[in-house]
Amino acid sequence: MAAPIVELCDVNKWFGAFHVLKDITLEVAKGEKVVVCGPSGSGKSTMIRCINRLEEHQSGRIVVDGVELADDIKAIDAVRRRVGMVFQSFNLFPHLTVLENLTLAPVRVAGMAPRDAEATAMALLERVRIPEQAGKFPGQLSGGQQQRVAIARALCLKPAVMLFDEPTSALDPEMVGEVLDVMSGLAAEGMTMICVTHEMGFARAVADTMVFMDEGRIVEIAPPARFFDHPANERTKRFLGKIIGH
Amino acid sequence: MKPSFRHRPLDWGRANLFSSPANSLLTVLALALLWQLAPPLVGWGVLRASWGAGDPETCRQAGGACWTLLTEKHRLMLFGVYPYEQHWRPLLAMALFVALLATSANRRFWRPWLAALWLLTVLGIGILMWGGVLGLVPVETAQWGGLPLTLVIAVLAIAMAFPFSILLALGRRSDLPAIKALSVGYIELVRGVPLVSVLFMASVMFPLFLPEGVTIDKALRALVGMTLFTAAYLAEAVRGGLQAIPRGQFEAADVLGLSYWQAMRLIILPQALRLVIPPIVNQFITCFKDTSLVTIVGLYDLLAATKAALNDPGWRPFFVEGYLAAALVYFCFCFFMSRYSQWLERELNRDRR
Ligand SMILES: Nc1ncnc2c1ncn2[C@@H]1O[C@H](COP(=O)(O)OP(=O)(O)OP(=O)(O)O)[C@@H](O)[C@H]1O
Ligand SMILES: [Mg+2]
Numbered sequence: 001m002a003a004p005i006v007e008l009c010d011v012n013k014w015f016g017a018f019h020v021l022k023d024i025t026l027e028v029a030k031g032e033k034v035v036v037c038g039p040s041g042s043g044k045s046t047m048i049r050c051i052n053r054l055e056e057h058q059s060g061r062i063v064v065d066g067v068e069l070a071d072d073i074k075a076i077d078a079v080r081r082r083v084g085m086v087f088q089s090f091n092l093f094p095h096l097t098v099l100e101n102l103t104l105a106p107v108r109v110a111g112m113a114p115r116d117a118e119a120t121a122m123a124l125l126e127r128v129r130i131p132e133q134a135g136k137f138p139g140q141l142s143g144g145q146q147q148r149v150a151i152a153r154a155l156c157l158k159p160a161v162m163l164f165d166e167p168t169s170a171l172d173p174e175m176v177g178e179v180l181d182v183m184s185g186l187a188a189e190g191m192t193m194i195c196v197t198h199e200m201g202f203a204r205a206v207a208d209t210m211v212f213m214d215e216g217r218i219v220e221i222a223p224p225a226r227f228f229d230h231p232a233n234e235r236t237k238r239f240l241g242k243i244i245g246h
Numbered sequence: 247m248k249p250s251f252r253h254r255p256l257d258w259g260r261a262n263l264f265s266s267p268a269n270s271l272l273t274v275l276a277l278a279l280l281w282q283l284a285p286p287l288v289g290w291g292v293l294r295a296s297w298g299a300g301d302p303e304t305c306r307q308a309g310g311a312c313w314t315l316l317t318e319k320h321r322l323m324l325f326g327v328y329p330y331e332q333h334w335r336p337l338l339a340m341a342l343f344v345a346l347l348a349t350s351a352n353r354r355f356w357r358p359w360l361a362a363l364w365l366l367t368v369l370g371i372g373i374l375m376w377g378g379v380l381g382l383v384p385v386e387t388a389q390w391g392g393l394p395l396t397l398v399i400a401v402l403a404i405a406m407a408f409p410f411s412i413l414l415a416l417g418r419r420s421d422l423p424a425i426k427a428l429s430v431g432y433i434e435l436v437r438g439v440p441l442v443s444v445l446f447m448a449s450v451m452f453p454l455f456l457p458e459g460v461t462i463d464k465a466l467r468a469l470v471g472m473t474l475f476t477a478a479y480l481a482e483a484v485r486g487g488l489q490a491i492p493r494g495q496f497e498a499a500d501v502l503g504l505s506y507w508q509a510m511r512l513i514i515l516p517q518a519l520r521l522v523i524p525p526i527v528n529q530f531i532t533c534f535k536d537t538s539l540v541t542i543v544g545l546y547d548l549l550a551a552t553k554a555a556l557n558d559p560g561w562r563p564f565f566v567e568g569y570l571a572a573a574l575v576y577f578c579f580c581f582f583m584s585r586y587s588q589w590l591e592r593e594l595n596r597d598r599r
Contacts, residue, residue: 052501054497054500054501077503080500080501080502080503081503083501084501085501087494087497087498089492089494090494091492091494091495091497091498092498093495093498093513093517094517095516095517095520104502104504104512105502105503105504108504108508108512109502109503109504109508137596153502154501157502157503
């Protein structure tokens with residue numbers, strides 16, 4: 001097998017005295033779709049935020065696309081350029097139009113010509129199916145539309161890996177589908193994705209690998225078929241029972 | 247159907263003046279007060295007032311307001327002791343200033359060249375006021391005075407304090423302990439001291455630290471004092487805006503690979519500053535009015551020049567008219583700033599439904 005594109009090896013992290021990540025080891029191959037789930041407070045967000053250095057880990061190794069994350073600013077910049085991220089709360093820039101949200105980083109960070117950046121942005125807006133909203137401000141869009149813009153924004157820098165932190169949890173139920181559709185489309189095109197989500201239908205359809213976390217540990221890693229139908233771990237079973245039972 | 251124009255004032259009155267018993271009572275009281283105050287005011291200010299050229303004696307005989315004072319003394323009040331036959335220079339300087347401010351007020355012109363325009367205009371104003379080149383008679387700053395001095399100090403102090411205050415506010419939120427300590431120390435120190443003492447320090451103590459023979463212009467020292475003082479207060483207003491920006495905005499900027507300064511300039515500050523337009527403009531207005539304190543270091547701003555004009559024993563009894571006129575000038579500028587800030591707020595918040 002080729003070298004993994006994201007590799008976490010014995011990663012530990014503390015918030016003060018609180019041991020939030022315990023010996024996390026995870027390898028993600030190019031094109032692999034990983035869905036992370038687990039109870040609230042188990043460290044899912046913290047783990048994926050370590051992958052692009054929104055959080056700093058204290059021990060262990062994190063390597064993204066051959067670059068090891070250390071205190072070196074250049075490494076952090078290099079990793080961030082390769083990794084796109086979508087947040088639960090969208091985090092669009094409210095004072096910029098949708099199009100400006102998308103072109104900002106390509107022009108200011110990647111040094112793209114504004115015209116090219118706009119063409120790329122429009123193509124991405126087509127892909128998330130809201131090209132007609134390009135001139136609006138984020139506050140004028142629905143939650144589902146905002147999240148699709150956020151996905152397009154993350155794609156603008158042509159990342160090799162996409163991180164999603166509960167991208168549908170802040171949405172009204174009728175808008176969850178449109179965002180999951182876009183994510184499924186992205187998966188079908190071969191994007192490497194690490195998603196924290198509790199949308200188990202999506203996970204079953206799209207994931208190559210399921211990761212279950214509890215109390216800062218990865219408790220179970222398995223392909224979805226085995227994960228959902230024959231979970232090995234007691235805690236996984238209980239968790240699945242809870243969220244699928246309802 | 248024809249709209250009933252005739253009932254409009256009545257409806258308006260009912261809605262705004264007599265909407266409840268308490269409001270009706272207030273309206274009646276206010277009307278009674280107006281009834282008491284208006285006739286004597288009109289009698290003094292208009293009917294018995296003296297207008298046009300004249301001397302204090304005509305005023306005394308008329309017994310009303312002495313607007314003659316303004317006709318006779320307005321140049322002294324406006325320009326202080328600036329050489330009389332050179333008054334066109336400060337007048338032109340003020341016109342340039344107003345044109346510059348009018349240009350800057352327009353959002354379309356918020357481009358890098360505006361900074362260059364500021365530098366050029368300020369340079370031009372400096373040359374006009376100082377002279378000494380282009381065949382202009384040199385005029386020392388000790389002779390500057392009146393409204394031009396007030397404008398120069400207020401506008402430049404605001405223009406320099408604003409960027410400085412942003413750096414201070416960012417510094418106060420910095421992760422670097424030294425920068426944070428410096429910013430906090432500066433802000434707290436300056437806020438703990440009255441403006442009068444800052445001006446005194448700038449004008450009396452500061453020269454003591456300079457090497458022998460080096461002097462810094464008095465007006466410049468006052469300007470520096472005003473700037474340093476205003477910046478500390480502005481910094482706290484700006485910090486309030488920074489604190490209101492959700493952490494997600496910083497994270498989104500980070501994730502997109504924006505540098506710290508890019509994130510601040512493009513994402514955080516544009517949002518933070520528009521949130522705190524009211525306290526910022528509040529501080530601008532305070533700064534404008536506080537320029538009247540430069541008189542204590544011996545500069546003749548608008549208020550001091552007005553006072554000087556009233557020093558003439560014959561005119562002295564008519565100080566009310568003089569101060570009213572000065573107050574009107576201050577009010578015009580401050581009112582404009584306040585209206586402009588309201589307009590700007592609406593204009594910038596169009597993206598919020
Ligand atoms: N900045 C922080 N400082 C201190 N503790 C934190 C911080 N961020 C998170 N934590 C704690 O770390 C633990 C893990 O948080 P994390 O957000 O990773 O959980 P999660 O699995 O994503 O949960 P959720 O499903 O609620 O999003 C929680 O107990 C949380 O309170
Ligand atoms: Mg989370």
